[in-house]
Amino acid sequence: MILNSSLNSIAYSSTLPPDWPGGFWWHWLLFTVIIIVFALTLVMGFIWIERRGMGRMQARLGPNQAGPFGLLQPVADALKILLKEDIIPAKADRIVHWLAPVVAFAPALMIFAVVPFGDGAMLADLDIGILYVVAIASISAIGIFMAGWGSSNKYSMLGAMRGIASVVSYEIPVVLAIAGVVLVAGSMSLNQIVLAQDIPFILLQPLGFLLFFIGGCAEINRSPFDLMEADSELTAGFHTEYSGMKFAMFYLMEYAEAVAISAIIATLFLGGWRGPLLPPWLWFVLKVIFVFFIMVWTRTTLPRVRIDQLMALAWKFLFPLALINLIVTAIQILVWPDALPWILVPINLAIMALLILLWSKLFKLGWGRVEV
Amino acid sequence: MKFERYGIGIAKGLRVTIRHLFRHPVTVQYPEQRLNISRRTRGNELIWDKVKCTGCATCAKSCPQGAIQIVTSTSMEENKYEVEQIEVDTGYCISCGLCVEACPFEALYMGYAYERAKYRRGEVVQANEQLLPSPQRQRSGYMYPKIADELPRQTLLIERITEEK
Numbered sequence A: 001m002i003l004n005s006s007l008n009s010i011a012y013s014s015t016l017p018p019d020w021p022g023g024f025w026w027h028w029l030l031f032t033v034i035i036i037v038f039a040l041t042l043v044m045g046f047i048w049i050e051r052r053g054m055g056r057m058q059a060r061l062g063p064n065q066a067g068p069f070g071l072l073q074p075v076a077d078a079l080k081i082l083l084k085e086d087i088i089p090a091k092a093d094r095i096v097h098w099l100a101p102v103v104a105f106a107p108a109l110m111i112f113a114v115v116p117f118g119d120g121a122m123l124a125d126l127d128i129g130i131l132y133v134v135a136i137a138s139i140s141a142i143g144i145f146m147a148g149w150g151s152s153n154k155y156s157m158l159g160a161m162r163g164i165a166s167v168v169s170y171e172i173p174v175v176l177a178i179a180g181v182v183l184v185a186g187s188m189s190l191n192q193i194v195l196a197q198d199i200p201f202i203l204l205q206p207l208g209f210l211l212f213f214i215g216g217c218a219e220i221n222r223s224p225f226d227l228m229e230a231d232s233e234l235t236a237g238f239h240t241e242y243s244g245m246k247f248a249m250f251y252l253m254e255y256a257e258a259v260a261i262s263a264i265i266a267t268l269f270l271g272g273w274r275g276p277l278l279p280p281w282l283w284f285v286l287k288v289i290f291v292f293f294i295m296v297w298t299r300t301t302l303p304r305v306r307i308d309q310l311m312a313l314a315w316k317f318l319f320p321l322a323l324i325n326l327i328v329t330a331i332q333i334l335v336w337p338d339a340l341p342w343i344l345v346p347i348n349l350a351i352m353a354l355l356i357l358l359w360s361k362l363f364k365l366g367w368g369r370v371e372v
Numbered sequence B: 001m002k003f004e005r006y007g008i009g010i011a012k013g014l015r016v017t018i019r020h021l022f023r024h025p026v027t028v029q030y031p032e033q034r035l036n037i038s039r040r041t042r043g044n045e046l047i048w049d050k051v052k053c054t055g056c057a058t059c060a061k062s063c064p065q066g067a068i069q070i071v072t073s074t075s076m077e078e079n080k081y082e083v084e085q086i087e088v089d090t091g092y093c094i095s096c097g098l099c100v101e102a103c104p105f106e107a108l109y110m111g112y113a114y115e116r117a118k119y120r121r122g123e124v125v126q127a128n129e130q131l132l133p134s135p136q137r138q139r140s141g142y143m144y145p146k147i148a149d150e151l152p153r154q155t156l157l158i159e160r161i162t163e164e165k
Helices: A002-014 A023-057 A073-082 A094-114 A129-150 A154-185 A190-195 A206-219 A244-269 A280-301 A307-335 A344-362 B008-021 B058-062 B098-102 B145-150
Strands: B046-048 B068-075 B080-089 B108-110 B125-127
Touching: A023 A073, A023 A094, A023 A244, A023 A280, A023 B008, A073 A244, A094 A129, A094 A244, A129 A154, A129 A190, A129 A244, A154 A190, A154 A206, A154 A244, A154 A307, A190 A244, A206 A244, A206 A280, A206 A307, A206 A344, A244 A280, A280 B008, A307 A344, B058 B068, B058 B098, B098 B108
Parallel strands: none
Antiparallel strands: B046 B108, B068 B080, B080 B125
8 A cells, every 4th residue: 555655645746747856856766666576576476487387387386495485586596697698609699699689678668658557657658659659669679680680590590580470460350459458449659548438448448458468479579479489499599599587687687578468458448457356556457467377277278389380370461450450440549539339349349259260261371271 | 202312301300490499398397396106116225014024034035236134033922023224224225125025924025215316325225213204204015015006106297397496
């Protein structure tokens, strides 16, 4: 509650004029600290949830030796990784190799700048918030490609190229799904989007949620779309040649991006910090964890897709559905310009079911193959 | 019309995994928990019965690895061989059990042990008194169904897999 009240007071102070003495920098300092703590804590929590949850879903226990219920396992891993030797391959492009983890990790943290933890409790209430998220999220692809290129290793290069291919392809359905949400909310500011969600957008935009979830998972290269670090094919993909702290940065990036995508999904589709009884930041964290749990669930269930399946899914399935979703949403907005009524919830669900059935029937891989 | 392709297959898979989340894990937390091993197991050591052994060295001859060494002397007053030295290098032992099968006097048994990693090679060699049975060195029921009947049954399940240590 103390954190909550301080968040609210900061939220209040953020509405003050920016030339208010000291207010801007205090706001900046406080939220930078909050974001870093939030991201790192959730990363550790996510690693724990993923390893333990996945373990239980595979009928085993997962790490349980470090600390109670294995809670300290991420700490133990971090300590181990920190003590490891930092190896740079002889033929590596040293500067690119050194810069890549930073370039990959920084954007994952920067996304949180526009994510609201409460009403207006965010580092920067950008009017183009979601656009900023999309722009920033793509930067880590450059970091990954730098890693693949700088390592001078063919596995790294292949992994990085696959990563770029998936990011570039899945960006389109993701952005189109976001566009649907922006149409309904009438604003690009994440705080305004949350405030507009009297009905959570997962109900008004079920197809958009599905597209965004699949696209988001693909964009941060989580299983079943983890082609760029497919262990069985590419040893470890783009971070094959990384060890020590640099590897830790990539590991951190992987989960920080998962936190970021979960936070964006929670904000866009699940009503962000809104919810009864509990304080807003707790609602937000709970929703983020819930979204991540679904990611772990799908990861445990689904096997890794092939690269042609990955591309076919993006271009032949998600992309047309995202376009249709955008058009349908636009028509609905034109018909009900003020606010979308509840009646649209079952209609949109029906549209989603119909479209998925139709497109599953039409879906073909290369050369018209139907079966996998 | 196959419904597997409309997301039904994914839904089925998701159902399977979420059910596994709420069941007991099947893994055994090894150093803290152990399964009962098979009653007829061929462990990593031999149990030797000094009274029944006549020093005929059939076991040594049957060992494909040559891991058993027996030195005997004649004892005139008892009119039999006396075992002066029996030495089994379990580092060479491949747990084939041929020595136990070959023994004509039921003086040799397989053991139960499976945690006999040592730092020095000499430490895995067992000789004379080290080969005798003791509460820690149970005889396994390999080749001897009567012994097997007395041993606890093998289980592949533990009552409840817990986190406690």
